Each structure stands twice: as C-alpha cells, then as structure tokens.
Amino acid sequence: MDESTLYISDVRPTPRKVWKKPIGSLSAQGLSPMKTKDCKETTDPYCVAKYEVKSGSGTRTITESFSPKWNEQYMxxxxxxxTVITIGVFDNCQTMEQKLIQE
Structure with missing residues (x-):
C-alpha cells in the first residue's frame, strides 16, 4: 500500500544538507542601559546566534553603545x-555574569 502524498510518516532530519547559507548579525538599536560607568548609563553589547542545541557563534563586543553595528557573518x-535560530544580545560585564539584554 502506498503512502499518501499529504502525510509523511518519516519526519526525521535528512542525512544530507538542506542548505548552507550565511547568517549574520548586522546591528541592534535602542538597547537598554545595563550598568553605570563614570556617572552615566551604558552597555557593552555582543550578540550570540545559535540553532537548535548546537553552540552558537558570538560577535565581538562593541563598548559603550546602545546601537552597535557588528556586520559579522556565519556559515x-x-x-x-x-531549524529554529535563536539570537540573543548580551551585555559584557567583566566583573559580573553576562546579562541578556534582548532575544
């Protein structure tokens, strides 16, 4: 008996690549201040992108910017x-744990 074309019983990921495309972190705007430095509010943002359970790729930290521009690309x-891709923007705190600014 043939399987219906409207229903597929095998939903496992394919063993071959579906695609290999560049994914990038361009910029962010309007980030919240996360700390005070020299009597002014600031943040040192960096971005981490990951998909599924695989570890992510991180950008460099842009110091003291609420509108950072990374322009970085990953393959x-x-x-x-x-596949679900999750992108998070964090504050780079040298003395404390890293804080999530936005996801």
Missing part, C-alpha cells in the same frame, strides 16, 4: 528544514 550546515 552553518543545516540538515533540518524546520
């Missing part, structure tokens, strides 16, 4: 067309 091999 990932994707095997599942339903």
């Amino acid at each position: 990932w091999e994707v095997y599942d067309p339903c």
